[in-house]
Structure formats: structure tokens, C-alpha cells
Amino acid sequence: MSDRHREDPWAISEDGYPARDGARERLRFLAGYAVLAPSVQNTQPWRFRLAGERLELAADRTRALPVSDPDDRELVLSCGAALFHLRLALRRCGPAGEVVLGPDPAAPDLLARVGRGAAADPTPEELAEFAAIPQRRTHRGRLAARPVPTGILTELQVLATEEGAWLHLAEAEPERAALAALIQEADRAQAGDPRFRRELLAWVHERRRATGDGLPDHAPEVRGPAIEEGPLVVRTFDRGDGQAARGGQLAEGSPVLAVLGTSNDTPRAWLEAGQALGRMLLRAQSLGLYASYLNQPVEVPDTRARLPELLGREGHPQLVLRFGYGEAPPPTPRRPLAEVFD
Numbered sequence: 473m474s475d476r477h478r479e480d481p482w483a484i485s486e487d488g489y490p491a492r493d494g495a496r497e498r499l500r501f502l503a504g505y506a507v508l509a510p511s512v513q514n515t516q517p518w519r520f521r522l523a524g525e526r527l528e529l530a531a532d533r534t535r536a537l538p539v540s541d542p543d544d545r546e547l548v549l550s551c552g553a554a555l556f557h558l559r560l561a562l563r564r565c566g567p568a569g570e571v572v573l574g575p576d577p578a579a580p581d582l583l584a585r586v587g588r589g590a591a592a593d594p595t596p597e598e599l600a601e602f603a604a605i606p607q608r609r610t611h612r613g614r615l616a617a618r619p620v621p622t623g624i625l626t627e628l629q630v631l632a633t634e635e636g637a638w639l640h641l642a643e644a645e646p647e648r649a650a651l652a653a654l655i656q657e658a659d660r661a662q663a664g665d666p667r668f669r670r671e672l673l674a675w676v677h678e679r680r681r682a683t684g685d686g687l688p689d690h691a692p693e694v695r696g697p698a699i700e701e702g703p704l705v706v707r708t709f710d711r712g713d714g715q716a717a718r719g720g721q722l723a724e725g726s727p728v729l730a731v732l733g734t735s736n737d738t739p740r741a742w743l744e745a746g747q748a749l750g751r752m753l754l755r756a757q758s759l760g761l762y763a764s765y766l767n768q769p770v771e772v773p774d775t776r777a778r779l780p781e782l783l784g785r786e787g788h789p790q791l792v793l794r795f796g797y798g799e800a801p802p803p804t805p806r807r808p809l810a811e812v813f814d
């Protein structure tokens with residue numbers, strides 16, 4: 473590990489890969505790519521443990537969001553994204569990894585075990601996705617009106633399917649408007665719940681600068697009554713003047729609106745959806761495309777139940793995403809690797 477990487481988790485470079493060291497040192501290094509994954513409110517709800525020559529990934533439920541995510545669904549999704557980063561890093565740097573997926577009813581927190589697998593050369597797409605890990609960012613800013621080529625969107629849909637999920641594109645105008653209205657409805661329901669506001673404030677807080685998690689840069693937006701009427705771009709996105717998008721702006725400011733979903737609604741399905749998310753975001757980033765989230769309707773039970781009918785498809789919506797082109801935003805904090813290892 474270089475000194476720069478020791479100070480800044482985003483400064484990881486494959487040049488630092490300890491190829492001559494034992495499997496445990498190598499796996500520990502590769503976990504440095506996993507922690508750069510996106511996670512709900514940047515809670516980084518994962519733990520790693522070396523067990524022999526394998527690395528175990530577990531859910532850290534002490535970082536749960538009991539109000540907005542009572543079943544730990546988004547928590548497990550976040551771990552799935554970290555697992556995809558790890559799988560990709562293993563393909564790039566080590567012999568491709570063997571992955572044993574959990575969770576197991578006897579060990580509900582143990583989500584996956586990865587170890588050495590048969591060697592296989594990474595594809596050019598995988599190399600590009602790997603290179604995109606330190607560049608990937610959630611983009612809550614204004615996105616360019618420039619359309620996203622259909623070929624890229626189809627590619628993202630294929631990747632989601634390969635990981636066991638589906639990506640529905642809300643393309644037709646009535647559907648986009650209906651989805652934007654549902655986002656707005658769920659957003660109001662959440663903003664009106666003091667328990668939700670309190671939970672959000674705990675993670676979008678200045679003090680998070682010292683803990684290496686959460687969203688300290690967005691803290692000025694959520695002080696006092698601002699959480700109901702003010703900017704709060706952390707829950708939607710900046711419409712261009714520091715104010716959060718509302719109503720019709722939700723659809724207008726989202727060149728692509730999409731819903732990631734699964735056939736089942738089990739912890740295994742959430743883990744798969746998380747891997748699909750990790751993979752799609754890295755492919756998107758490798759093509760210069762950014763994403764952000766509009767998850768309110770999947771966090772409020774009533775709107776989540778109405779979403780399949782609105783989309784005209786069966787299954788369980790897991791995340792609402794927007795995609796588009798824009799300028800790179802600054803990175804969010806990460807905890808040092810030592811803090812996430814048992």
C-alpha cells in the first residue's frame with residue numbers, strides 16, 4: 473500500500489498490488505476496491521474478515537437505517553455493490569475469484585466468501601470497469617440534456633440481467649411523468665416524518681467529516697427547517713441553482729429514468745441487485761455516464777407496492793436511478809480499511 477493510499481482510500485492503484493505476498497495480504501489489498509462502492513447514505517455497512525485464504529464479506533447491521541430501510545434491504549444492496557467491486561478486482565489482479573454467495577439461514581450476516589479461482593483473462597470491458605472504480609461518483613448535480621445512446625442503455629440492461637436483476641427504462645412521457653409524481657409523493661411522505669428526518673440528519677452531518685462516512689459536504693443543506701422546504705439535493709438532485717428538484721423538474725432533469733428490480737424480494741435477491749448496480753455503474757462510468765438515485769418510492773411501502781403497476785411489469789423494484797452526462801463531482805469520504813476489518 474502506498475503512503476498516498478494509506479491516507480486516501482481513493483488513491484488506490486494496481487501498482488500497489490502485493491503480487492509477491494501471500495493470499496491474505498493480496499485479498500486485503502483488493503478489499504480496498506470494495507470499499508469504494510456506493511452505499512446508502514454512505515453508511516459503508518460492510519465488514520471483512522480473512523478466513524484462511526478466503527475473504528468473507530459480512531453485513532454490518534450496526535450501520536442500519538431502521539426508519540428508511542427497516543429490512544436492511546438497501547444495506548444488503550450496498551454490500552452487493554461492494555462484492556461486485558471485489559469480484560472485478562480479483563479478475564484484474566489475481567486469479568479470478570471463486571465466489572460463494574450467501575446469506576445462509578444459519579449465518580444471515582455472512583453475505584459472501586471469495587477466494588482463489590481458476591485463472592481467466594479479464595475482457596476489455598472488465599478492464600475498463602476496473603479502471604473506473606476510483607473515478608465512479610454519484611452525481612447529484614445538473615446533467616447535460618445530451619441524450620444517452622440507446623445502445624448503452626441496452627448494454628446496461630443486459631448487465632443487470634446477467635447479475636440476476638432487471639433494469640426497466642421509463643422512456644415514454646406518460647410513464648416518466650407518473651414516476652416523477654410518485655417520487656414526489658414519497659418524498660413528501662418521508663419529509664413529513666420526524667423519525668426519517670432525524671435519521672437522515674445523522675448521516676448528512678458535519679461531524680461525518682471526522683468519521684470518514686456519511687455526506688458531510690451536503691450538511692449545510694439540511695440544517696433546521698431546510699429539510700422540508702430547502703435544497704436537500706441529497707434526496708433528489710440539484711436542479712441547477714442549489715435547490716432540490718421537485719415535481720416536473722424530477723423528470724426534466726433526468727435524461728434517463730430507470731428502475732432496477734428483481735423477481736424475488738429476498739436477501740439473496742438484494743445481494744444480486746447490488747452486484748447488478750455495481751456492475752452497471754462501473755460500465756456507465758467507463759463510458760462517461762453518471763448516475764444518481766431517486767429512491768423515495770421504493771422506501772415508502774405504499775408507493776413501492778404501486779410501482780410495478782405503474783411500470784407495467786411484475787417483480788420487486790429495488791432502486792430508482794437517473795443517468796446522464798456531467799462534470800465529475802468530488803469524492804465522498806471513506807473509512808480506512810483497518811476500520812472495516814475484523
Ligand SMILES: Cc1cc2nc3c(=O)[nH]c(=O)nc-3n(C[C@H](O)[C@H](O)[C@H](O)COP(=O)(O)O)c2cc1C
Nearest residue numbers: 510511512513514546549550609610706765767804
Ligand atoms: C442502495 C443505495 C441507495 C442509495 N440511495 C440514495 C438516495 O436515495 N439518494 C441519493 O442521493 N443517493 C443515494 N445513494 C448514493 C449514496 O448516497 C452514495 O453512494 C454515497 O454517498 C457514496 O458516494 P459515491 O457513490 O459518490 O461514492 C444510494 C446508494 C446505494 C448503494
